[in-house]
Structures are given as structure tokens and as C-alpha cells.
Amino acid sequence: MAITITAFEASPDRGQGLARDMRVRWALEEVGQPYDVRLVTFKSMKEPPHLALNPFGQIPTFEEGDLALFETGSILLHLGEQHPGLLPTDPDARARAITWMFASVATVEQPIVELSFAYILEQKEPWFEPRLPGLKDRVRNRLNQLAAHLGDADWLDGDFSAADIMMVHVIRRVQSSGLLNDYLTLTAYVARAEARPAYQRAFAAQYAVFEASKGDDKPL
Amino acid sequence: MAITITAFEASPDRGQGLARDMRVRWALEEVGQPYDVRLVTFKSMKEPPHLALNPFGQIPTFEEGDLALFETGSILLHLGEQHPGLLPTDPDARARAITWMFASVATVEQPIVELSFAYILEQKEPWFEPRLPGLKDRVRNRLNQLAAHLGDADWLDGDFSAADIMMVHVIRRVQSSGLLNDYLTLTAYVARAEARPAYQRAFAAQYAVFEASKGDDKPL
Numbered sequence: 001m002a003i004t005i006t007a008f009e010a011s012p013d014r015g016q017g018l019a020r021d022m023r024v025r026w027a028l029e030e031v032g033q034p035y036d037v038r039l040v041t042f043k044s045m046k047e048p049p050h051l052a053l054n055p056f057g058q059i060p061t062f063e064e065g066d067l068a069l070f071e072t073g074s075i076l077l078h079l080g081e082q083h084p085g086l087l088p089t090d091p092d093a094r095a096r097a098i099t100w101m102f103a104s105v106a107t108v109e110q111p112i113v114e115l116s117f118a119y120i121l122e123q124k125e126p127w128f129e130p131r132l133p134g135l136k137d138r139v140r141n142r143l144n145q146l147a148a149h150l151g152d153a154d155w156l157d158g159d160f161s162a163a164d165i166m167m168v169h170v171i172r173r174v175q176s177s178g179l180l181n182d183y184l185t186l187t188a189y190v191a192r193a194e195a196r197p198a199y200q201r202a203f204a205a206q207y208a209v210f211e212a213s214k215g216d217d218k219p220l
Numbered sequence: 221m222a223i224t225i226t227a228f229e230a231s232p233d234r235g236q237g238l239a240r241d242m243r244v245r246w247a248l249e250e251v252g253q254p255y256d257v258r259l260v261t262f263k264s265m266k267e268p269p270h271l272a273l274n275p276f277g278q279i280p281t282f283e284e285g286d287l288a289l290f291e292t293g294s295i296l297l298h299l300g301e302q303h304p305g306l307l308p309t310d311p312d313a314r315a316r317a318i319t320w321m322f323a324s325v326a327t328v329e330q331p332i333v334e335l336s337f338a339y340i341l342e343q344k345e346p347w348f349e350p351r352l353p354g355l356k357d358r359v360r361n362r363l364n365q366l367a368a369h370l371g372d373a374d375w376l377d378g379d380f381s382a383a384d385i386m387m388v389h390v391i392r393r394v395q396s397s398g399l400l401n402d403y404l405t406l407t408a409y410v411a412r413a414e415a416r417p418a419y420q421r422a423f424a425a426q427y428a429v430f431e432a433s434k435g436d437d438k439p440l
Contacts, residue, residue, distance in 0.1 A: 074319035095294065099289045
């Protein structure tokens, strides 16, 4: 069945692959499934047709026949159940991979989103600078724990899985802040993921959207 | 197989059922599975035996034979796959329930945790009061979207599911701030959940731990 996802018409990350559609594109490339992309604006994301797909007005959404999903973790889990290559077949290993999918968004991404919001919403506030060290410490705490868990392993739990797509994408979001550079374990983990052909095809696809949006002469 | 979960020896919520073990207790009561509870202190949660179960040093964890999981979403999904009553049998409805499980922790809980951290970590900071309205607006934005989605429905998507356990527990965490009282839809949703016998048994079980901890004469 044909798959359609949504993505930003003009991503605020300027083609760095940091928007969350990247997780779904990457997973679809891992399992070799073609997909269509419907581009949305910040305005149209908050309007009824998009809210019917995601009541929180975010991208990406996922449509396949009559099924409509949102939340990248849920979409990747669905793909992993339909196609080999994203989830272990052993039931215990599969359950642990799902644990790491939840950990990515519920535990590791939490302080990373807080840090992003500080930069986006509070950079001109008098408390921005004094709050920053505490916020960064909370991100570092999670990165320390994640690096300790990874150790010498290539992936979070045995073979590469959808959990690695989630986690790598989450921690790539702090790369620009320089926070990741203190962790050789984590930069190597991200590099290992970025070397995958499926990652590269997904990255190129989202980058092409960014390139096209520049030609539009529209404000970001 | 015997199930063991972890919970706070002395929960900082003082028996209100706001700690995350409540989600797992509730789910176990819904499916009628007995379980043991191993109580942990804030100190022991950060020590190697607990970190081997959850590298982020949080409760609850879940052990069943050789399988060890963390993250409440993952534990509830595992239980829902083993026992009827937590996930729809229709594949599309099941996928949508999983979407809502992720939405609870990744999207709705995000600003709620931020608000909690402001109260816990920053209440004495000069920026606490001026930041508060913006933080509360971000929580209200999610509550508005959730209330709009629920409308007149009893549960998030058709029948009661593990997604409702997750979402009800997440939004109960803003009850004490008074933010929830503006939403008749959401207070009715929470009340409907709290009326379930399984919820009440789980609540009583965690409350008994709190009562016992008072007798210990230990600092919270």
C-alpha cells in the first residue's frame, strides 16, 4: 500500500536532517519501502486537515491506506512489524529494542528539547545565560548515562534496530551546541549510523526539499 | 513467570500515585497479573545493580524471568502483547493505541516535566516567577489539543487501552498546579479512569508503601 508522510516545506534546520521526518525517511530506506512526501507549512500544520492526522499539529504523520499514525516511535514500530530489518525477531530482544525507542524520546530527548526551547524562545530573556549551565548539565547527565551504556558496543542492544534510528536522531540535535564533542563514544555511534546507505539516502531526500525551498523565495 | 517491578521506598509525591510505577501497577491490575515490588532509595537507584536494569537510574523497572525492561511505555506494550485487555486486537487500532502511548510521554509529558523541574530546581531563582506563565502556556497548549481530540469520547481511541493509562497518569501530574481544572473534558477523563477497580487497587498498593515509609522515620 502506498505510504505518504508529511514534512516541513521549509525546515527550520536548513537541511541538516534534524526535523523528525528524517527518522521515518531513514526507517523507510532501511526497509526499502518507497514513500510520498506531502510538504506542510507552519500555518497548514495547525489547520483542521493536518490536525485530523495529528491533533498536536506536528510533523511527521504517516498514512498507509486507511491507517493514519503520528509519533515517530509509533511509526517506526509499525514499520518494524511489517518489514524485516528494524526490530529483532527474538521476543526479548524485540521488547528491549522497544524500551530503547521509548527511552530515546521520553528520557534522552526531554532535556534536549528543553535546551532547544531555551534557544528558540528565551534567548533574549535576562535569565537565558544564567539558566544555560544547568540545562546543559541535565543534557550531559543523559549523554553520560547513554555513553556508559554503549561502551564498546556498536548499537544500543545487539544488532542495529529502530531504536538506534531514534536515539541517533535525538542526540544529533545537540551536535551544533558542541555538547556531543566531549563524547567519543557517542560521536562514533552517530558516525556509524550516518555511514549507513539508508541514512544517506534519507538525508539526501530531506536535503533536496531544503534546496528546493530556497528557490521559492519564501521566508523561512 | 514471576514479575518484579521497582518503586520508590519513599515516594516524593507522598502517596499521590504520581510516581511512574503507578502506570505499571495499574496495567498489571488491569490484566490481573500478580507482581512483587522491590523498593529502592534515591541512592540505590544510582548504583550499579539498579543501573544494570535501567542505565538512566530511574524507576520503574520490570523483570520477568530473563527479561528486564524499563520505560513505562515499553513495559505496558509488553504486557499488552502478553495479556488481553490493554491493546486492541485490530491491527490498525493497535497501531493507533501505540501512537497515543508515545504521544503521552514524548509530546504531552514534555512541557509537564519542564514545569515540574522549574518547581523542583528553580523555585528560588529570580527567573522562576517571570518564566512561569510561558511554561504554563506550553502545558495548556497540549491540554487544549488533547481536550479537543477527546471531545465527547470516553477514551483516546475507541475502547480503554494502555494509552489511556499512560495519558491519564501524565496529566494527573498537573492536577496539583490547578491547570487541569480549566478542562472539564480532561477532569472527567481522569475521573473515569480513577473509577476503574484496577486503578483503585494499584493506587491502594502504592499508598500502602507511602504509609509504611512514614513509620521508617527516614527523611524523604
